[in-house]
Amino acid sequence: MKSTYIKLSLSAVILLGVYSCKKGEASASDLEAYSNTEPASKMVSDSVSSVATMKIKDKQFIKTADVNMEVKDVYNATISIEKSVQDLGGFVTHSNLRSNVVSENTYNTSDEDAMLIKKYQTENAMQVRVPTEKLGEFLTVINNDKLFLNSRSINAEDVTSGIRYAEMESQRNKKTAENISQLKTDKDKVKLGDNNMTEGNLQKLAGMDIADNLKYSTVDIYIKEPKLRIAEIAVTNTTRLDNKYKFNFIYDAKDGFVYGFYLIQKIIVSLINIWPLLLIAACVIYFVRKRKGAKPEQSKIPD
Structure with a gap:
């Protein structure tokens, strides 16, 4: 009986040891999995540009990319992108930053002052060239500035042949x-x-x-802000000035008199220019009236 108890105790100790080993292995694997959760985002971001980092032996690729995304602030994003391009050894070939005005209204706040309210949306169309071996890194960096990615395409053209x-x-x-x-x-x-x-x-x-083109990859970037911005600009109240100088009775009366005098002169000069026509018309009227006066006398028949 004692020997049986000893055997059971030994078996229990062995099972506990095996369980503790298994538990230790599970804890280690869980720790490793947990430690990999932080780089998971890095793995995802790296996979975003996996096409850009593709390399095949004995193959030559010309790589291009096109990115369309929305950002919080176009101006700050533009500065950040240009700095990233410079840090990676690339350069900017085109940048067209502009604000599209949606509406513009002026509100008078006093007799002298007014406020100009502009609603606008800022956008920028850029083209940059970055070293091909750093294309994936560049796409990962500008991905951090996005609020929403509308589209992104990466092309690798095989030019080996x-x-x-x-x-x-x-x-x-x-x-x-x-x-x-x-x-x-x-x-x-x-x-x-x-x-x-x-x-x-x-x-x-x-x-x-x-x-x-093999050394530098071309990336076309279009960024814009998702919502409209509002600009408040202090301006002068022009309505009051317009009303102030819109009508002046004395000046307008004097100007009207002068205009009438010149109008009479123009009419007289115009009549002088057409005096032959007036003379012909006068002659025609004279002969017509004379002929009408002679007809009744000829129509009388003597008894």
Whole structure:
């Protein structure tokens, strides 16, 4: 009986040890899970720009992005974005910040003063260029300024085949130049050499553009404020001034007299200009009346 009790005690101790180990493992895993809850937001923010950070061996991508979002203050967000671009080694190529006035009214507050009330909404359309390897970081940074994200698109254009084709074209152009140099010098050779050089320059320019687009990614950003703002601007009460100088009897009467005098002069000058017409009209009237006076005398028949 005693040996049975000892065995049961040992079994209980072993089970307690196993349970405590399991509990310790569970606590450790829970702690690790809890510790990962804080970086979870970071993981989400990083996943937001996962397309921007995509890298594939033996592939070359030109990456562009388009972001449309609402922010609390457009001006402050613009300053923050421009600073972030500069800190990452990029630059701003376009920024058009403006306020769209929805309504504008003036309210008189005294005989001299008034208040101009403007309701407006501020927006900004920007284009920035950031180093391609920091595109994901930049998108994560500007994501912190948003109140609401309307849309965001990221494009990665595979230009690997285009780069290889450009290399082959460069070799062909070089080979063509060597063949032209072996020709006999004449006008055709000069023309061929000039055309080949022009083609080579265009290929170099295209290569420079591709290299620049590979190094720097273009990001178009449109930000606006979700609600209207109100601006109160103190101005002068112009209504009182308008009423004060709107009508002056003495001046208007004098001006009317002068205007009437000039009007008479204009009428007289106009009549002088059409004197031939007046003369012809007078002659016509005279002969018509004379003819009407002669007809009754001729119509009398003697008895």
